[in-house]
Amino acid sequence: MTQATHSLATRSPTALDQIDTPAALISTARMQRNIDRMQAKAHALGVSLRPHVKTTKCTEVVKQQLAAGAQGITVSTLKEAEHFLADGVTDILYAVGMAPHRLPQALALCEQGCQLKIITDNADSARAIVEFGAAHNAVFDVMIEIDTDDHRSGIKPDSQELLVVGDILHKGGMRLLGVLTHAGSSYELNTPQALAALAEQERAGCVRAAERLRAAGLPCPVVSVGSTPTALEARDLTGVTELRAGVYIFFDLVMRNVGVCTTDDIALSVLTTVIGHQREKGWAIVDAGWMAMSRDKGTARQQVDFGYGQVCDENGQVMPGYLLASANQEHGILARTDTPDLDIESRFPVGTRLRILPNHACATGAQFPQYHALSEDNTLSIWSRFHGW
Numbered sequence: 001m002t003q004a005t006h007s008l009a010t011r012s013p014t015a016l017d018q019i020d021t022p023a024a025l026i027s028t029a030r031m032q033r034n035i036d037r038m039q040a041k042a043h044a045l046g047v048s049l050r051p052h053v054k055t056t057k058c059t060e061v062v063k064q065q066l067a068a069g070a071q072g073i074t075v076s077t078l079k080e081a082e083h084f085l086a087d088g089v090t091d092i093l094y095a096v097g098m099a100p101h102r103l104p105q106a107l108a109l110c111e112q113g114c115q116l117k118i119i120t121d122n123a124d125s126a127r128a129i130v131e132f133g134a135a136h137n138a139v140f141d142v143m144i145e146i147d148t149d150d151h152r153s154g155i156k157p158d159s160q161e162l163l164v165v166g167d168i169l170h171k172g173g174m175r176l177l178g179v180l181t182h183a184g185s186s187y188e189l190n191t192p193q194a195l196a197a198l199a200e201q202e203r204a205g206c207v208r209a210a211e212r213l214r215a216a217g218l219p220c221p222v223v224s225v226g227s228t229p230t231a232l233e234a235r236d237l238t239g240v241t242e243l244r245a246g247v248y249i250f251f252d253l254v255m256r257n258v259g260v261c262t263t264d265d266i267a268l269s270v271l272t273t274v275i276g277h278q279r280e281k282g283w284a285i286v287d288a289g290w291m292a293m294s295r296d297k298g299t300a301r302q303q304v305d306f307g308y309g310q311v312c313d314e315n316g317q318v319m320p321g322y323l324l325a326s327a328n329q330e331h332g333i334l335a336r337t338d339t340p341d342l343d344i345e346s347r348f349p350v351g352t353r354l355r356i357l358p359n360h361a362c363a364t365g366a367q368f369p370q371y372h373a374l375s376e377d378n379t380l381s382i383w384s385r386f387h388g389w
């Protein structure tokens with residue numbers, strides 16, 4: 001028995017020893033810090049915060065966001081809306097373009113007391129909403145999605161189509177609630193100056209769209225913007241009423257590379273066990289492969305490529321230079337980035353528990369049916385999360 005395995009066998013048991021691996025661990029202290037930081041930012045900017053809960057899909061987490069002052073939630077599926085409505089959250093923005101076949105499900109939510117807001121960015125979908133509303137005597141709250149950074153969907157702030165869609169909805173008897181935008185291209189930036197400039201572009205484009213609707217005699221009380229990087233680097237949100245952000249709850253290595261958090265802010269990690277080695281290659285094999293970490297290699301395009309994740313010791317202390325270099329379905333290959341660590345076997349004996357920080361917290365969390373929430377006093381709680389559509 002090596003010295004290291006001996007110390008592993010004789011150290012006193014910790015809360016983490018009770019958990020089978022791989023497991024999704026939340027540091028509740030870090031998560032609370034992240035919640036407080038974003039809530040304070042929204043407060044300082046004079047807007048309300050509507051967190052995007054697709055990151056966690058977890059009742060306990062969302063409760064803490066609301067307790068900290070969030071006003072309503074954003075969801076990416078109607079299943080999330082159903083789940084959180086059952087939890088008692090009524091103010092819900094479904095921030096994915098409305099597909100006509102989902103209108104019956106949306107109506108059922110409204111009938112159960114949900115103040116559901118739906119979105120569209122085209123005339124066909126707007127007409128489908130109006131026609132369904134007329135056929136079912138239903139009035140939906142609808143927002144128009146605006147494209148402020150060319151990265152995904154939405155209508156350009158200066159496009160004629162904006163007024164056409166606004167007109168269809170308003171004249172068709174729907175409540176035209178406002179405009180929303182998400183500057184997702186912020187993930188490609190990495191300086192505070194560039195992020196602040198994009199936040200201003202996001203703000204200005206969305207406010208411009210709102211002003212054009214109002215000038216055309218259409219209602220537009222809500223102006224909703226946000227992504228984690230632009231939210232945290234925005235200097236001024238004049239004309240905006242609410243901020244949306246999701247991944248800030250956990251942060252991750254992509255956000256670390258974007259520059260809006262440090263590795264010490266990352267609240268989600270994957271607890272894993274060393275199961276073997278390839279000593280001459282300097283590898284340790286762990287039981288967290290891509291099925292645990294997800295296939296997301298979002299840092300590969302950024303200035304620091306973390307492979308499948310940053311290795312930390314069992315207590316969450318970063319081990320600089322050690323990454324989950326590659327991954328099969330249930331095997332992860334842990335290696336040092338510069339030169340092979342030929343002492344890997346004694347450094348990480350079989351049975352050693354480690355934590356891996358994820359590239360993309362939303363994708364990694366989605367691999368697990370539950371989180372293990374670990375408080376600073378080492379109390380463990382199991383928080384379930386859900387999947388699917």
Ligand SMILES: Cc1ncc(COP(=O)(O)O)c(C=O)c1O
Nearest residue numbers: 052095182227228244245246247
């Ligand atoms: C419409 C919309 N709003 C807000 C967000 C939150 O972005 P982030 O996770 O960067 O905070 C997303 C994320 O994809 C989104 O799609």
